[in-house]
Amino acid sequence: MMRTILLLVSLAAFVPAYAAEPCTTATPGCTEWVNLGDQARALVYRTYPLDTKNNKVTRALIMVHGAGRDADNYFRTALAAAFLAGALQDTIIIAPRFASNNGSGCRDTVAPNEINWSCSGDSWRSGGVATSNNKLTSYDFADEVLRKLARKEVFPNLKAVVVAGHSAGGQYVTRYEMANQVHDKLGIPITYVVSNPSSYAYLDAERPGGSNSELRAFGDARNCTTYDNWPYGLKNRSGYTARLSDDLLKQQLASRAVTYLLGELDILPLGGFDSSCPAMAQGPTRLARGQAFTSYVNAKYKAQHKAIVVPLCGHNARCMFTAELALPILFPKL
DSSP, X not given: OHHHHHHHHHHHTTSOOSOSSOOOSSSGGGEEEEEEETTEEEEEEESSOSSSOOSSOOEEEEEEOOTTOOHHHHHHHHXXXXXXXXXXXXXXXXXXXXXXXXXXXOBOOOOTTBOOOOSSTTTGGGTOBOSSOTTOBHHHHHXXXXXXXXXXXXXXXXXXXXXXXXXHHHHHHHHHHHHOSXXXXXXXXXXXXXXXXXXXXXXXXXXXXXXXXEEEEOTTTTTOTTTTBTTTSSBXXXXXXXXXXXXXXXXXXXXXXXXXXXXXXXXXXXXXOOOSHHHHTTOSSHHHHHHHHHHHHHHHHOOOOEEXXXXXXXXXXXXXXXXTTTHHHHSOOO
């Protein structure tokens, strides 16, 4: 009997460490709390636990929701994309939730010690501080998720991380890409997928103009005095990015791997389209803004960013992220 027990214990030491199957329902059973310190925490949906050793995970996809703060729906979209790509088993999918409850416009149910983010404006999508804790910014949340993924004792075979977002989530990702301070410290390649945001953070005073969208000094600065303020430009920054220099933001934006997914039909002022003068200074539609910004950072700052127009998609995350063109970008071959 004792010999049998010893044999079983010995065999157990060689059993691969992983959860048997990915968690694939947008229910509480597929959620987990991320500790942000100082009795603060934030919720994520995930396919595998973040603190359980998993040998079979080789990729990670972090999917940031839009202005509706519907992390559950974006988790479903990421699951659908992973299924189509045949990547469910070896990819950990994480959908963070930026919950907000101000008693009026936003009424998310916020758990005890859960971080409460700003309901309106650009705060959470551009690295702003939480309303419930002025020591934490929305980019600190993503930093902590990335640090968890980089632990070799938990995910020893992780080889690639993709951070993606659509609409307001795309705004989050494009500005997080240029600002975050963990990108070069984790030892794992990180790429960024920016889908159909309403605006970008320009690095100087030039904006697209004219019929062929050539870049020029913005001609209506007198009437649109905030066109170059954060998050549309680099002036008057607050939150996470306030601690960084302009030169560092420029260098990081240009050096990191980014793909802009732009809907061929995202040409209407729908779905929370930003029609403010700082946003309109970047182009008349989301499609035009994405194409202009890609050309701008590649031509002027020597970036090697890619813009991919997704046929027949408008302002719709499910259409964008499950498109055939998007799958190899979200789930790169290793």
